[in-house]
Amino acid sequence: MNILGVKGYLGKILWIDLSEENFREVTLPEEYYRQYLGGYGLAAKLLYDNLPIKTDPLGEEAIFGFFPGLLTGTIAPLTGRFMVAGKSPLTGTWGDSNCGGFFGPEIKKCGFDALLIRGKAKTPKCIAIIEGEMQIIDASDLWGLDAVQTENELKERYGKVQVASIGQAGENLSLISGIINDNARIAARSGFGAVMGSKKLKAIVLKGNEKISVAEKDELNRLTRDYNKVINEGTNRLTSIFKSLGTTSGNTLMVQMGDTPVKNWGGTAKIDYPNEKADKISGIEINKYKQKSYGCFACPVQCGAIMRVSEVGLDETHRPEYETCAVFGPMILNDDLMSIFIINDLCNRAGIDTISLGATVAYAIECYENGIITKDDTDGLELTWGNSSAIVELVKKIINRDGIGDILADGSKIAAERIGKESFKYSMTSLGSEIAMHNPRIFPSLAFSRILSFDAHMNSHQARVFTCSLLISLSAHK
DSSP: OHHHTTOOOOSSEEEEEEETTTTEEEEOOOOHHHHOSSSSHHHHHHHHHHTTTTOOSSTTTTEEEEEEEETTTTSSSOOEEEEEEOOOOTTTSSSEEEEEESSSHHHHHHHOOOOOEEESSSOOOOEEEEEEEEEEETTTTTTOOOHHHHHHHHHHHHHOOEEOOHHHHHHTTTTTTTTEETTTTTEEEGGHHHHHHTTTTTEEEEOOOOOOTTTTTTHHHHHHHHHHHHHHHHHHHHHHHHHHHHGGGGGTTHEEEEEEEEOTOOOOHHHHSSSSHHHGGGGHHHHTTTEEEETTOOOSSSOEEEEEEEEGGGEOOOOHHHHHHTTTGGGGGGOOHHHHHHHHHHHHTTTTTTTHHHHHHHHHHHHHHHTTTTTTTTTTTOOOOOOOHHHHHHHHHHHHTTTTHHTTTTTTHHHHHHOTTTTGOOOOOOEEEEEOOOOOTTTHHHHHHHHHHHHHGOOOOHHHHHHHHHHHHHHHHH
């Protein structure tokens, strides 16, 4: 047995060239694993060594890859995740996105510690690695399907497989699009859906039978059993809440403590989104539609959920996460829970980052409020705060690059460059990527990371806002 395999690694990676339509297995020295471990670390090393300088992220030379973690594929708890990494078309620099589900472990089961993809297909393609057989096959009939339809179709063809695919947003090269697996687990950030779309890669289908061995199996089994016992006993109140409500357990709490941004970062919960509004989108309200729990590979918490929302025709959909609820709730002053269910399902199917999308919608609403854009620009939509019906229609337009949606489909920074007229003041981004739904005035470390990562892309308005946040954070923690 390969000594690396005994330690949890397979010891090899797979290069896939879509231009040449070939596969190349490469064995890595043990030093790589000792130094970079796996996941993010291995991604940084391999991409640094192989990605040409000044590469166009959507060009033929661009490389991106899927990188499971150190213990992914073993029974170790909370290890079913993987990284997608490469050069981001949204920021023009390093990009990465973390994702759960069951796709990451399947990479290891197929015998690889990473899949790296380069080149560009002339027509839509699908990469299939099925029990050792590797193919690049035509996917013209899948192009145009959403991610759920794509996954269902490929499972109909290949049986019990794991699928990562793009939806309409990735096909349309939206720079805020992501890669979807398990119908609703999304590597959403950095715009890798557009990278796949630019390469005409619709999906990756995996099925492997490799056993992932570890050096001390009995000890890992004991530690895992003890850990899972604590989680499943439910003696920890926080864990119990998280198992029941998932990340939506923070929907009201985070608003009340000032962590969730309100009104495109310009409002306050007390004035603009008080408890009576926040309670309408609480985890408890959302849980009323829960049918069963859902969890990722090797996760004892099972914080996801399958929902049925008959009121809006959703017979089966995934529970929206905190970030989605925050950005399409307080961020745009929307308390219509049904609209959040609809938007979440649209985004899961289209494969688009809800953080960037919601923040871009908030940007557009503030532009509308200040007369920078009008109904003539919005295709007749009245983009006012909390106007849920208009917001749902705008989301559809962005996904399909329809009308005003085409201007907004690449995020708020690029939209501000297109619209002009001082609209940049309402685009809250770091290097072009919309900021996640946590306030640096509550968590000072966020203030540091956002100040330092803005670099030359930060406009003076943003600099003032986040410098003030940093100073407030520092003074509060002296």
